[in-house]
Amino acid sequence: KQEVTQIPAALSVPEGENLVLNCSFTDSAIYNLQWFRQDPGKGLTSLLLIQSSQREQTSGRLNASLDKSSGRSTLYIAASQPGDSATYLCAVPGSNDYKLSFGAGTTVTVRA
Amino acid sequence: DARVTQTPRHKVTEMGQEVTMRCQPILGHNTVFWYRQTMMQGLELLAYFRNRAPLDDSGMPKDRFSAEMPDATLATLKIQPSEPRDSAVYFCASGQFMRGNEQFFGPGTRLTVL
Numbered sequence: 001k002q003e004v005t006q007i008p009a010a011l012s013v014p015e016g017e018n019l020v021l022n023c024s025f026t027d028s029a030i031y032n033l034q035w036f037r038q039d040p041g042k043g044l045t046s047l048l049l050i051q052s053s054q055r056e057q058t059s060g061r062l063n064a065s066l067d068k069s070s071g072r073s074t075l076y077i078a079a080s081q082p083g084d085s086a087t088y089l090c091a092v093p094g095s096n097d098y099k100l101s102f103g104a105g106t107t108v109t110v111r112a
Numbered sequence: 113d114a115r116v117t118q119t120p121r122h123k124v125t126e127m128g129q130e131v132t133m134r135c136q137p138i139l140g141h142n143t144v145f146w147y148r149q150t151m152m153q154g155l156e157l158l159a160y161f162r163n164r165a166p167l168d169d170s171g172m173p174k175d176r177f178s179a180e181m182p183d184a185t186l187a188t189l190k191i192q193p194s195e196p197r198d199s200a201v202y203f204c205a206s207g208q209f210m211r212g213n214e215q216f217f218g219p220g221t222r223l224t225v226l
Contacts, residue, residue: 034214043203044217089155091215098143098207099168100215102155 002027002094006103014111019077021106023090028068035064035075036089038105044089048075080110114138116218118204124224130192133221135204136185144187145205145215146172146179155203161187162209194225 003026013019023033032051036044048064050057050073056065061078077084087107091100117136125131137144146158159169164181172179176195181187191198201222205215 036217041222043219044205046214046216049214091155098145098160098215099157100145100147100155104154 002030002092002101004090004092004101004103006088006090006106008106009104010107010109012109012111013080015080015082017080017110019075019080019084019108019110021075021077021088021090021108023073023075023103025071025073025092025101027092028071030068030092032093033064033066033073034091034100035062035073036091038087038089040086047088080108082110082112084108085110114216116204116206116216118202118218118221120221121219122222122224124226125194126226127195128193129225130190131194131198131223131225133189133202133204133223135187135189135206135218137187137204137206138216139185140208141206141216142184142209143207143215144181145207146187146189147203147205147217148200149203149220150200158189158202191223194223196225199223199225
């Protein structure tokens with residue numbers, strides 16, 4: 001059974017600082033890894049999908065890296081802004097199905 | 113702007129009542145997922161469908177939960193009878209049938225069972 005862990009559980013940084021969010025998974029036989037953002041009381045917004053054949057994926061100030069062999073992914077957010085305050089979750093589908101296993105998330109607070 | 117839609121957004125009901133939640137997946141997507149989110153358990157998969165056929169509902173309490181896709185544009189999740197422990201946010205997500213494709217989530221239905 002895939003176990004996904006996100007460290008740290010919470011992070012508070014001043015505006016402008018770069019954010020580094022970590023995600024680890026136990027079963028390296030993954031097809032992809034997806035990063036989501038969730039604002040309080042809202043649904044999940046897909047940020048980046050990184051395929052198993054890729055080492056990184058970029059979208060604007062966001063960059064996600066993937067190291068399948070070590071079971072790790074890192075989400076970098078450059079030059080953080082107060083609007084980046086949210087909970088960030090990573091998720092991976094099972095090796096035999098599409099079920100996403102989610103980490104518990106990292107709650108980010110960017111202080112103005 | 114293609115989105116997954118869910119209704120109702122909020123539902124408050126009394127224990128024992130039937131609850132029906134609806135989801136409209138993104139047009140063209142052929143997989144639909146139902147998730148439940150609670151503070152204690154985080155996000156859990158309840159059921160998923162491909163081409164309207166249920167592929168896995170092992171995450172659902174079978175005695176009270178049921179999920180269906182009457183057509184390609186509508187998925188339903190029903191709880192009968194509801195219990196206070198069912199209070200949670202229920203999300204629907206849709207995607208394409210390819211393991212490399214993304215899942216897109218709806219805004220969720222916040223259910224409170226009194």
